Amino acid sequence: MRAIAPLPDVDTQDRLPRASFPKRPLPLKSIESHRLPDMTHHARAQSGVRWIVPVLLLWSLAVPAAHPEVQPASQATALLVSATNAPLRVLGSDGMEHLEYDLLITNVFTAPLTLTSIEVTGPNGQVLLRLAGDALAGKLEPVFYPVPNAKPISSIPVGGMVGAVIDVVVPPREAPRRIGHRITYELPSDTPALSLIASRAIAGPELTVDRRSSLVIAPPLRGNAWLSGNGCCEVRSVHRSPRIVVDGARFVKPETFAIDWLRLVDGRLWAGDGTRNEQYFAFGAEVVSVAHGTVVSVRNDMPEEMPGQTPVAVKGPGDYLGNHVVVQIGRRVWAVYAHMQPGSIPVQAGERVTTGQRLGLLGNSGNSTQAHLHFQLSDGPDYLTSTSLPFVFDRYTLVGTAEVESSETVPGSPASPTLRVIGTPRTEAGTYPLVLTVQDFR
Numbered sequence: 001m002r003a004i005a006p007l008p009d010v011d012t013q014d015r016l017p018r019a020s021f022p023k024r025p026l027p028l029k030s031i032e033s034h035r036l037p038d039m040t041h042h043a044r045a046q047s048g049v050r051w052i053v054p055v056l057l058l059w060s061l062a063v064p065a066a067h068p069e070v071q072p073a074s075q076a077t078a079l080l081v082s083a084t085n086a087p088l089r090v091l092g093s094d095g096m097e098h099l100e101y102d103l104l105i106t107n108v109f110t111a112p113l114t115l116t117s118i119e120v121t122g123p124n125g126q127v128l129l130r131l132a133g134d135a136l137a138g139k140l141e142p143v144f145y146p147v148p149n150a151k152p153i154s155s156i157p158v159g160g161m162v163g164a165v166i167d168v169v170v171p172p173r174e175a176p177r178r179i180g181h182r183i184t185y186e187l188p189s190d191t192p193a194l195s196l197i198a199s200r201a202i203a204g205p206e207l208t209v210d211r212r213s214s215l216v217i218a219p220p221l222r223g224n225a226w227l228s229g230n231g232c233c234e235v236r237s238v239h240r241s242p243r244i245v246v247d248g249a250r251f252v253k254p255e256t257f258a259i260d261w262l263r264l265v266d267g268r269l270w271a272g273d274g275t276r277n278e279q280y281f282a283f284g285a286e287v288v289s290v291a292h293g294t295v296v297s298v299r300n301d302m303p304e305e306m307p308g309q310t311p312v313a314v315k316g317p318g319d320y321l322g323n324h325v326v327v328q329i330g331r332r333v334w335a336v337y338a339h340m341q342p343g344s345i346p347v348q349a350g351e352r353v354t355t356g357q358r359l360g361l362l363g364n365s366g367n368s369t370q371a372h373l374h375f376q377l378s379d380g381p382d383y384l385t386s387t388s389l390p391f392v393f394d395r396y397t398l399v400g401t402a403e404v405e406s407s408e409t410v411p412g413s414p415a416s417p418t419l420r421v422i423g424t425p426r427t428e429a430g431t432y433p434l435v436l437t438v439q440d441f442r
């Protein structure tokens, strides 16, 4: 297991556009013509002196004609853009390094606006990722979570914020230390105060890429044919998308790298009609510790849910993981094992565990609609208010990638996909199994 350094503090100032000033001092007339809040009459009525002084100051700034014009580096913009986190790196089972973060884009102007492009740039200005048209629309989501079957986001309303899922893919060991952005947008021609906005392009934010290596761990399951569901870095996955505000103060991405493991047998996830947990091939598998560590929390009393049904026992934030174990495995790293069978967990809080030690049996408790193991690493003991951390497995066999071959719907039963696994099995060491890949563990 490789130790990792603590999270570098993300400098908020670094991620936000600097304080904005117009390109040159605005003649007062232009402000009035756009009907911005007009304080002048009020000020004039109260005190002629207070009114005269600002006019003189503005005028004196506006006419230094003898000096060459200095172009300020800053400008007024209609967007406020920040990032959810410093980009986190993981080496995927595709052999490429993935940088994961989301942009948060807020319309701070006077009319609905349309994003037209997002470019992620490297230190020399080279374009690492360009999103425009349908590719851009496919990455824009409501901030908290995408609404199922919602129309693509075409414009951002006044005061509205959207999240843009960013997955930058670069060759291994070529991830830059810092990345920048170029973002372009459009405003309708009748937008109030439009002349305040000199350019429809933003340079920034600049982000420092997290330099930590992914933690190397052992797999949390044994045996063959484990399908990585909802793993990184698919857009609109139940893990990749959620953005949660903590204490009204900051965003976290709690599940970016979390994986839901299901088990495939002859292209199917269960035998029979899929209405009983025991029919699922994953159900009852041993869940084992991915590293040495100390158990910090356990829950062992939640009932199994019904396959394919909305969970009934999830009443509060503490119920989502169902029966679970959280183990601290590093200075600021916690491993989370969720949705296990009631009464199956043999360890207790405070207990030391070792790599490979049994932690419970795979089940369908908590916020779960079929038997699976939800596993992730977090930078805090409470997964919901912490950031999901990348990880890689020391060794496993990558069997291939699953594709849906067909899906039948039987009334009263869960939708039943048949999956085909494409590819040639190979041994992987030190990579993260990307979404929909199939793994054999020892």
Ligand SMILES: [Zn+2]
Pocket (backbone or CB within 6 Å): 230, 239, 258, 259, 260, 374, 375
């Ligand atoms: Zn999950």
